[in-house]
Amino acid sequence: MWGRSPAWRAENAEKVRGYWRASYYRNRQRLAAERRRRKADVRQWLREYKQGLTCATCGERHPATLDFHHTEAADKEFSIGDAANYKWSRSRLLDEIAKCEILCANCHRKRHWTERTVRRREPESAMNGIDHGPAEGIG
Known part of the structure; x- marks a missing residue:
């Protein structure tokens, strides 16, 4: 053929x-x-x-907890976690990883929660009355 x-x-x-x-x-x-x-x-x-990476916010080091957070959603081509399902080269993965910052799962969830909440409400009212614990100031 x-x-x-x-x-x-x-x-x-x-x-x-x-x-x-x-x-x-x-x-x-x-x-x-x-x-x-x-x-x-x-x-x-x-x-x-x-291995050897740390959360940019809290310093967590365990690889099982670390996520790749795309700093600019518009630049995101694919989720790094889904990379195993596709035939992307390592250079393409590294290019996508370069668009990310390393966050632990907790800080990553908090970052997205903050971004989504702020988008829905005005910034000053979004954070009123919410205890963020020791990771306050994320986002």
Whole structure:
């Protein structure tokens, strides 16, 4: 199929789809194993990447608690946590990580809560009467 011209493939789209469908069914176990291995590799790489990082707000260090918070929502192409489900290169992951700051899960949730609350209400009334505990001032 690859030796054919793009014009031929366009004219014979059904034949090409049939070829790829048959190829998938012949190789589905191998493809599924590769997909599982790739997902595990990306998850492991992200775990290793988080080693030695700390929350920008409170200093928490445990990798299981650390999240990637996109500082500019408009620049976000994808969620780093979903990266294992796609075939993105490490350089693309690093480009996306560069748009983020590291926050622990608690500080990340508080940051989003604050952003959402402030968006819904006026800033001065959004924070009145709410005890933020020791992490006051986030956002």
